[in-house]
Amino acid sequence: MTGKELFEPPKVTTINLDVSTVILIASTENYKEVDVDPFSDDD
Amino acid sequence: MRTRIKGIAIFMTAACMIAAVSCDKEEAPIEVEEVIVEEPTPEDPVYRLVAGFEGSDDTRTSLVFDETNKVVKVSWEPGDQFSMFGGGYRADYVTSGSGTSAEFTSPHGLPEGPCYSFYPSSRTNGNIPLGDGSYHPFSAIPSVQTAVPGGIASDMNIMVAYSESQSDDLTFRNVYSMVRFRMSGNIVSSIDSVVFDAGTTIAGYMMIEDMETSDPKINISIGITGGDAFGKRTNSVKLLPPSGSTFAGNVDYIFVLAPVDINGFDMFFYGDNGKYVRKHSKKSMSFQRSKSYNFGVINVGDEFPEEENQEGVYQYMTASMGYTPVVLNLIAEGYTMDELSKFSRQAESAADFIFSVEPFKTYKKYFTVNICKVASNESGASVTDGNGHITQNRDTYFKARWGEDSYSDMRVDETILMSYLESKGIGGYSSPATNAVIVNDSRYGGICHLNDVGLGCYAICPVTDEGGPLGWSYPGLEAKDNLTVYSSGDYETRDVTEEEIQNEIGRSYGTWKNTLLHELCGHGFGLFADEYWYNVSFGHGGMPSGLRGRNLSSSLTGAGWQSMIDDQAALESLNPLYSRIGLYQGGGVYMFGYWRSERVSCMIDNRAYFSTWQRYVLTDRILDLAGAGSINWDEFFENDDPTDPVRDIATRSDISYEGIPIMPPTAPPVINNRYYE
Incomplete structure (x- = not known):
């Protein structure tokens, strides 16, 4: 079996609902920001 | 349906x-x-x-x-x-x-x-x-x-x-x-x-x-x-x-x-x-x-500077203590002219890593680091059959080569290397400068050539996997008893448990720069022996002469660090991490017959941690080479930091270490005393 075959996406199938839709709320996560002075000579 | x-x-x-x-x-x-x-x-x-x-x-x-x-x-x-x-x-x-x-x-x-x-x-x-x-x-x-x-x-x-x-x-x-x-x-x-x-x-x-x-x-x-x-x-x-x-x-x-x-x-x-x-x-x-x-x-400035890809030696760090500079040379091997700027970056990164580790971090200002940009006609290094015979030749300046599946025959042409260092006035056979030949080859390996007097020592270390993550393990079997002197045919061993690995030893992960730390700073500069061992092996050779092998003891009495054990209560009051000092059987590739000062250190699994006694010896050598007088016990401990990043700094929660290739230990150093006998 070649590598290419191994890395093909798995055949995951969708199932269509007959009458309605799924509804949900998805929220995100904040990035925390860190100040860096990368080119100072302090270390 | x-x-x-x-x-x-x-x-x-x-x-x-x-x-x-x-x-x-x-x-x-x-x-x-x-x-x-x-x-x-x-x-x-x-x-x-x-x-x-x-x-x-x-x-x-x-x-x-x-x-x-x-x-x-x-x-x-x-x-x-x-x-x-x-x-x-x-x-x-x-x-x-x-x-x-x-x-x-x-x-x-x-x-x-x-x-x-x-x-x-x-x-x-x-x-x-x-x-x-x-x-x-x-x-x-x-x-x-x-x-x-x-x-x-x-x-x-x-x-x-x-x-x-x-x-x-x-x-x-x-x-x-x-x-x-x-x-x-x-x-x-x-x-x-x-x-x-x-x-x-x-x-x-x-x-x-x-x-x-x-x-x-x-x-x-x-x-x-x-x-x-x-x-x-x-x-x-x-x-x-x-x-x-x-x-x-x-x-x-x-x-x-x-x-x-x-x-x-x-x-x-x-x-x-x-x-x-x-x-x-x-x-x-x-x-x-x-x-x-x-x-x-x-x-980013107002104009672009001229190209960096040219041969030459430059000081990346310059000693500033007013003593004789302690010199490390990082030397390019297997880099073509077009790759020399890449070498500079890798060498500088390696120097940054070395000087983030104690005692090099504390004593950084004693050091001059020269980065030697030497162009080769071809990239990489020659491949051998594992016994020194070249099977695949690369035309490189210092003729680096080692085996495809084995690296104990890792060599460069020492004459060319020493001539180069002498021609640049930065090292050579009779110089205490410690040298690392950094090889532009993604294979694993690492070795050091050293001697009893610490002159003309050099490590060889490839840029394994171009900086990809590597791991090293602690031996799975060790002497059952630290303080029992065994002889061949009369010994007891014990398995190192997973619990011990997790709670006491930790797992060492890093990159090729950890190999370099072990080879260049441990072997080449500290003149240390390895502290790992092969399963059920006995060492009866006594201790090496001169400066070499000070990190080990061949007997239960008279270890170099005995004064640290004697003073351990006071040291632990300074920092509880000094409780790690002791007598641990195993070292110098032998499971029995040699003792080391702590259970685990860079000389076992390449972690960015030298044991307290190793740091003391390294500091002693720094001060000696600098001509800065004798090491002072109190001063050493005032400046010392016994933190081991593997055991004492929280494991990262957002990185998985699973799957990192666990590499075997590199081969023991080559002892090269012929120039001094």
Whole structure:
């Protein structure tokens, strides 16, 4: 079996609902920001 | 209606936990097995959920910088899509909303059971359902990214979420790190790419693990055949100007990278004229998941300097204590002229790493570090049969070579090396300068040539896997009793337990620079013996002469560090970590007959930690070579830091170490006393 075959996406199938839709709320996560002075000579 | 639909699950085996580059070259690490999944028949296919997330807003940009609260909000945009996986099926969701919390809808149903969600849908093609029903998506950080003023392309922010069922709310977690910067200077609009070079893997394909937790991990070590097609792993990220535009001054630009630890890095600002500005940072940084690192304004100057790719020696660090400089030379081998700037970066990064480790960190100002840019006609190093006979020749300056599967015959042409150092006035046979030949070869290896008087010592160390992660293990078997003197035929051993590894010893991970630390600083500078051992082996050779092997004792009495044991209570009052000092049987490649001062150190598994006695001896040698007088006990302990990053600094929660190739110890040093006899 070649590598290419191994890395093909798995055949995951969708199932269509007959009458309605799924509804949900998805929220995100904040990035925390860190100040860096990368080119100072302090270390 | 019940139909049977074929799905595919990919089962990962222990054998698959092998990185793409590994010394033992295992292939095809993933087995594929076909499974049958039955279509579900949800009784009530409609799920309605209540939003409980605070802080929603209506902004329509993907990233919102909140300078006051030092956070970057991630906002959905209309049209955003994610995919949810469960039970062998996928459901695609889309939103018409926006803000940090939004309503998504899907026309697809999933079977009962856990659901794994991945944003964005457009990049789910590496999703791997595991045999246990969980999902470990593969995603890729592109090594080439296109700048978006004030943000990133929405598909660059990889997020994952987990829910017990399709009816649960979702909180997406960020997977990667970001760097934000601005530029100033006249050449900004002439810059056609910005390259961030970390010297270790920061981009390419990687697996996302622990999606079930609030702190998903990334795994940059699991190798899969064909993974490169998804995104080849690289040590650098290149940021291109915004589409159809140029970079501009005073505008925020962002690139995405893997959350990893790095020791120093470079940023290159390449001009459309082929020239570049290089900014080097000596900082060790720990990039973490879901953090944005604001580098502020980087002044790139008003013109591009001349090319760096030329031969020569330059001082990367200059001793400033007023004593005789203690000299380390880092020498290029197997780098062509075009690769010399790469060598500079790797050598500087190695120096940054060495001087982040005690006692080199404390005594940094005693050292001069010369970086020797020597061009070879060909890249890499010659390959031998493992016994010194070249089977594949490379035309390199110092004639480095070693075996394909063995590296105990690792050599350079010593005459050429010493002549070079003498010609430059920076070392040679009779010089105390310690030398490292850094070889532009991705194979594993490392060795040191040293002698009893510490003159003309040199290590050879390849840039294994171009900086990719490596690991080293503690021996699995050791002397049952530290204080019993055994003889051949009369011995007892014990297994080192997993509990001991986890609680007392730790696991050592790093890069080729850890090998260099062991070879150059441990063997070459400290003149230490190895402290690992081969299973059930007896050493009866007594102690070496001169400065060599001071880290070991061949008897239970008279160890060099006995005064530390005698004074241990006082030392522990200074720092409880000094409780690690003792007498531990095993060392110098022998399980019995030699004792070391601590259970584990750089001389066993290449960790960035020398034992207290090793640090004392290293400090003694630094002061001696500098002509700065004798080491002072009290002064040493005032300056000393016994922290071991492996055991005493919390393991990173956002990186998976699974799958990092565990390398065997490098061969013992070559003792080369013939010049002095």
